[in-house]
Structure formats: C-alpha cells, structure tokens
Amino acid sequence: MSLSEEQVGQIAYLARLSLSDEELQSNTKDLNSILSLAEQLAEIKTDDITPMAHPLHMTQRLREDKVTEKDQSESFQAIAPKTGKRHYLVPTVIE
Amino acid sequence: MSIHNKTIAQLSKGLNSGEFSSVELTQHYLDRINSSQLNAFITVTDELAMEQARSADDKIAKGNANILTGIPYAHKDIFCTNGIKTSAGSKMLDNFISPYDATVSHKLNQAELVMLGKANMDEFAMGSSNENSYYGDVKNPWNINKIPGGSSGGSAAAVAGRLAPFATGTDTGGSIRQPSSLCGITGLKPTYGRISRYGMIAYASSLDQAGPMTQTAEDAALVLNVMAGFDEKDSTSAERDVEDYTASLNDSIKGLTIGLPKEFFSEGLDDEVASQVMAAVKEFESMGASVKEVSLPNSAYAIPTYYIVAPCECSSNLSRLDGVRYGYRCDDPKDLEDLYLRSRSEGFGEEVKRRIMIGAYALSAGYYDAYYLKAQKTRHLISEDFKKAFKDVDVIMGPVSPTTAFDLGSVKDPVSMYLADIYTLSANLAGLPGMSIPAGFAQNLPVGLQLIGNYWSESKLLNIAHQFQMQTNWHTKVPQGSE
Numbered sequence: 001m002s003l004s005e006e007q008v009g010q011i012a013y014l015a016r017l018s019l020s021d022e023e024l025q026s027n028t029k030d031l032n033s034i035l036s037l038a039e040q041l042a043e044i045k046t047d048d049i050t051p052m053a054h055p056l057h058m059t060q061r062l063r064e065d066k067v068t069e070k071d072q073s074e075s076f077q078a079i080a081p082k083t084g085k086r087h088y089l090v091p092t093v094i095e
Numbered sequence: 096m097s098i099h100n101k102t103i104a105q106l107s108k109g110l111n112s113g114e115f116s117s118v119e120l121t122q123h124y125l126d127r128i129n130s131s132q133l134n135a136f137i138t139v140t141d142e143l144a145m146e147q148a149r150s151a152d153d154k155i156a157k158g159n160a161n162i163l164t165g166i167p168y169a170h171k172d173i174f175c176t177n178g179i180k181t182s183a184g185s186k187m188l189d190n191f192i193s194p195y196d197a198t199v200s201h202k203l204n205q206a207e208l209v210m211l212g213k214a215n216m217d218e219f220a221m222g223s224s225n226e227n228s229y230y231g232d233v234k235n236p237w238n239i240n241k242i243p244g245g246s247s248g249g250s251a252a253a254v255a256g257r258l259a260p261f262a263t264g265t266d267t268g269g270s271i272r273q274p275s276s277l278c279g280i281t282g283l284k285p286t287y288g289r290i291s292r293y294g295m296i297a298y299a300s301s302l303d304q305a306g307p308m309t310q311t312a313e314d315a316a317l318v319l320n321v322m323a324g325f326d327e328k329d330s331t332s333a334e335r336d337v338e339d340y341t342a343s344l345n346d347s348i349k350g351l352t353i354g355l356p357k358e359f360f361s362e363g364l365d366d367e368v369a370s371q372v373m374a375a376v377k378e379f380e381s382m383g384a385s386v387k388e389v390s391l392p393n394s395a396y397a398i399p400t401y402y403i404v405a406p407c408e409c410s411s412n413l414s415r416l417d418g419v420r421y422g423y424r425c426d427d428p429k430d431l432e433d434l435y436l437r438s439r440s441e442g443f444g445e446e447v448k449r450r451i452m453i454g455a456y457a458l459s460a461g462y463y464d465a466y467y468l469k470a471q472k473t474r475h476l477i478s479e480d481f482k483k484a485f486k487d488v489d490v491i492m493g494p495v496s497p498t499t500a501f502d503l504g505s506v507k508d509p510v511s512m513y514l515a516d517i518y519t520l521s522a523n524l525a526g527l528p529g530m531s532i533p534a535g536f537a538q539n540l541p542v543g544l545q546l547i548g549n550y551w552s553e554s555k556l557l558n559i560a561h562q563f564q565m566q567t568n569w570h571t572k573v574p575q576g577s578e
Contacts (some may be wrong), residue, residue, distance in 0.1 A: 003456075016432075017451065024199075030449055039399075040399045040568070041403070049472040049473075054331065056288055065192055079190075080420050
C-alpha cells in the first residue's frame with residue numbers, strides 16, 4: 001500500500017502544514033519509504049499482547065483539586081506574538 | 096594537565112582548595128567556547144555565567160559550598176531556562192524566551208552550578224546527526240568533517256572538545272548514548288521517570304529522559320545525584336528516593352554476568368567497531384566478569400516500532416506550536432487557517448514535518464490499529480525480551496552505534512538515518528537505563544560500549560563503568576586541537 005501525493009497533501013493539511021509542489025513530491029517518497037519500514041510490524045504475531053502505553057506500567061497519580069500556581073498571565077503573554085486586553089489575538093474569525 | 100582536561104571530581108577539589116576560582120575556570124571555558132569552530136552552542140550566556148561564578152566563589156570562600164558549587168556546564172537547549180532563549184534547535188522557538196525554569200534547570204541552579212550556555216541540538220531532538228538544527232551542523236571534535244551524533248550533538252561535542260566539563264542531554268531513542276559514543280565521552284540515560292521532564296520540551300513523552308554527559312562515570316554519578324528525583328510537576332515522574340549514585344562506584348565487579356545479545360552483533364555492524372566492543376568485553380572478563388549469550392528476538396523491530404510510536408507522540412506534542420501563544424508567527428496572516436498553516440510550515444524544519452505527518456497519519460481513523468496500536472504491542476514484546484534476559488544476566492553489553500561517526504551531509508535518505516539507531520531504541524521503548532562509555536577507536540574515531548541495565552540499576556551501571564575506567568584510559572583521550 002502506498003500513499004499518493006493527494007493523500008500526503010491531505011495528511012499535511014490535517015497536521016496544519018502546507019507543502020510546496022516540490023515538498024509534496026519529496027515527502028510522498030519519504031513517507032512511503034518510512035511506512036514500508038513500518039509494515040515490517042505486520043510480520044509479528046501480537047493477537048494476545050496488550051499494548052504498552054507506558055514503560056513503567058504506572059497509574060496516573062491523583063492530587064487534591066486546589067490551586068497551586070499563581071497567575072502568570074503577564075509573563076506568559078509578554079512572549080506572545082500578539083495580545084490585547086489579556087487575550088491572545090488572531091486574525092478575525094467571525095465578522 | 097590543562098585545567099579543561101580535568102574531571103568534575105578534580106575541578107571540585109581545585110575549587111575547594113583554592114587552586115583556582117570559579118570565575119577563572121568559567122572565563123577559561125568561555126574563552127575556549129568563543130574560539131571554537133564546533134558550533135556546539137546556540138546561545139552563550141557569558142554574563143550570567145560570570146555572575147553565577149562570582150556567587151559560587153563567595154559560597155566557597157564562606158565554606159558553604161557543595162561538591163558541585165562553581166562547576167561550569169553546557170545545558171542542552173531543550174531545557175527551559177527562565178529569561179533565556181530556549182529554542183530546541185528550531186526556528187519555531189527562535190524568539191522564545193522561556194518564562195520559567197525546567198525542574199532540571201532549577202536543580203542545577205540550586206546546586207550552584209555555572210551555566211556556560213545552551214547547547215546545539217537536532218530540532219526538537221529529532222535526529223541522529225545534529226544536521227537538523229536551525230542553527231547549523233555541529234562538528235565532531237575528533238574530525239570536523241564528521242557528524243557528532245544526535246540529538247544531543249552540541250552537548251557531546253562540548254564535552255569532547257573540552258568546552259565544558261559536563262553537559263546535560265536528553266535521550267528519546269539514543270540521543271545521549273549515540274553522540275556520547277561518536278564523540279568518545281560517557282553518557283547515561285537513566286530509567287524512564289528518574290529525572291523530571293517538567294520544562295524539558297517534549298518530543299515523545301513516553302520515551303523522553305534526561306541524563307548527564309561527562310568525561311567519566313564518576314562525574315556522571317555526581318551530576319545524576321543532582322538531576323534525579325521525584326517531581327510532582329511531571330505526571331510520569333517516579334516516586335522513588337534518590338540514591339547516592341557515587342556510593343557503590345568502587346564495588347568489585349567480580350562475578351558480574353554480562354549478557355551479549357546475539358542480535359546486536361549481526362549484519363550491519365562495522366567489523367572494527369565490533370572488535371573494539373569485544374575487546375572491551377574481554378577486559379571485563381579479565382576483571383572477573385563472565386559472559387553469556389542472550390537473545391532479544393524482537394529487537395530488530397525496534398526501528399519500525401519507534402518510528403511509529405515517537406512520531407505519533409510528536410504530532411500530538413507539537414500541535415501546540417501554532418503561532419498563537421508563543422514562538423514563530425508568519426507575517427500578515429490573511430485568516431486563522433493561513434496563520435496556522437504558514438506559521439507551522441515556515442517554523443518547522445523538514446525532519447520535524449516528516450515526523451508530524453507520519454504521526455498524524457498513523458493516528459488517523461482507519462490506520463490507528465494497523466500502526467499505532469500494533470507498535471504499542473510490539474513495544475510490549477520488546478520489553479518482555481529484556482525481562483527474560485535479565486533473569487540470567489546482570490547487565491547487557493553491545494555496540495551503541497553500528498559505525499563510527501559518518502561524514503557530514505553523507506546520509507540524505509531519512510530511513511537510512513533511522514537504521515543507525517538500531518542498538519539504542521530498544522532501551523527507550525522498554526524504559527530501561529543505558530550508558531555509553533569510551534571503549535576504543537576505529538578509523539581514528541571513538542567507539543562506545545553500550546551498557547543496558549535493569550530498571551533502577553543506575554548505581555550498578557555507574558559502578559561497572561567506573562571499574563572499567565579504572566582499568567582503561569579510553570575516557571582520557573582528547574581530540575587533537577582540544578588538548
């Protein structure tokens with residue numbers, strides 16, 4: 001099974017990346033060779049194997065639901081591309 | 096001996112006995128960094144370093160110093176440093192001045208160390224050659240036409256080139272061990288969860304682990320003592336006490352059983368690298384260890400498993416870089432979608448985009464079971480192989496990398512680059528600790544010996560490595576031009 005340029009363009013869009021025609025061509029080739037590497041996995045029998053999501057088989061810790069961080073919006077927003085009235089600004093979405 | 100060839104342990108003695116000050120030491124390293132051709136640093140923090148050195152000298156004068164007070168180091172540019180640019184080697188974060196410290200940064204500050212600067216690296220830690228940095232290739236101190244390895248290539252080059260007595264690194268698929276091997280230094284990737292990931296810019300969160308990169312195992316133990324520990328800010332941090340990792344360095348290794356996985360010595364391994372690795376194993380035998388063949392039958396599948404699991408996690412982790420809250424934003428976006436698309440396309444480099452796309456595809460509806468779930472199952476099998484092997488042996492040894500450092504620019508195809516990670520990936524997938532220690536030379540370039548231990552066996556690994564370094568002098572070799 002291999003991906004067409006059209007499919008790679010669609011994957012790029014899903015990941016919010018845009019590719020030039022040249023990039024689309026080279027990425028189609030590269031993604032297909034990476035996926036054919038991944039297809040080796042089909043050789044392994046894994047019917048009764050549980051997937052391993054975490055190396056230590058840990059369960060997630062719980063903590064008391066209380067505020068532990070102080071408000072740092074000013075220092076966080078100081079490095080934002082564009083802000084106003086404590087909001088992050090982006091191009092108008094709804095006129 | 097030149098001051099920059101001293102180990103941390105030796106420098107600490109010199110500082111505390113008044114032989115030299117931290118200001119003198121720091122200035123010496125800064126001068127070396129500024130005249131270096133290795134491109135090992137993205138940012139040199141000279142003013143901060145001198146300020147930290149003065150404060151360290153103060154502590155030493157007052158008799159309030161700890162063993163690492165005033166020791167300079169290079170900090171991989173993946174660790175957030177409050178008020179200092181933290182780029183992760185990416186154009187995307189070229190303008191990112193971190194508003195907070197990573198836990199590792201905080202701990203190193205608390206221990207009164209002196210940060211010389213932020214070390215160069217492959218973009219978002221994705222790469223095995225340090226050719227994926229927005230800030231240019233790092234050069235191998237042993238031969239500047241060769242790669243230093245990656246992703247902690249700047250860290251490895253800085254230590255090998257004697258631009259810093261130690262460096263921090265991170266290892267998701269070999270990124271501490273492989274550059275350590277190719278640059279001839281000592282590198283330790285601890286058990287997953289041993290060192291906090293908080294503020295360490297995430298690549299693949301179930302694999303990422305920080306560690307020290309040093310000249311010697313003794314130094315690695317000293318630094319690990321500071322870096323390790325439970326952190327409530329990291330949801331996968333291990334709730335486990337920190338040992339004194341120096342305590343058992345001098346234990347005898349008589350009776351140690353070494354496992355050699357036959358899969359690590361098969362096709363693809365350079366003959367000269369293999370003979371250096373076997374010579375090191377022989378050395379251990381002469382020290383009273385015995386050798387047993389073991390099998391890790393699924394280890395060949397570590398490459399496809401890793402190159403599905405890691406891209407899936409990266410596509411999710413890197414989705415937050417969207418040009419809205421921090422980092423790069425494209426010029427004059429015409430609407431929100433244009434802002435996302437162009438900021439990400441212009442901000443990320445080629446390899447990062449490739450991995451994001453692989454991850455996005457492998458996680459998408461209809462393909463999830465065939466790729467991601469399948470890889471998670473294989474991951475389980477890979478970790479079971481180790482469990483079985485560790486019933487019979489105390490430590491596993493083998494090569495770190497199938498070859499010595501290759502020429503800069505010589506590997507262009509991504510899959511060929513991935514294949515070079517064959518021996519390092521399984522330890523990350525299983526979450527096990529691993530080390531690379533200098534074990535000889537082939538083609539005039541360093542060869543590393545890999546040690547893989549059972550969970551939480553950092554003390555044992557450091558003990559084994561230290562005993563080897565008491566018998567050999569590979570770890571004292573300095574590249575020509577860096578003496």
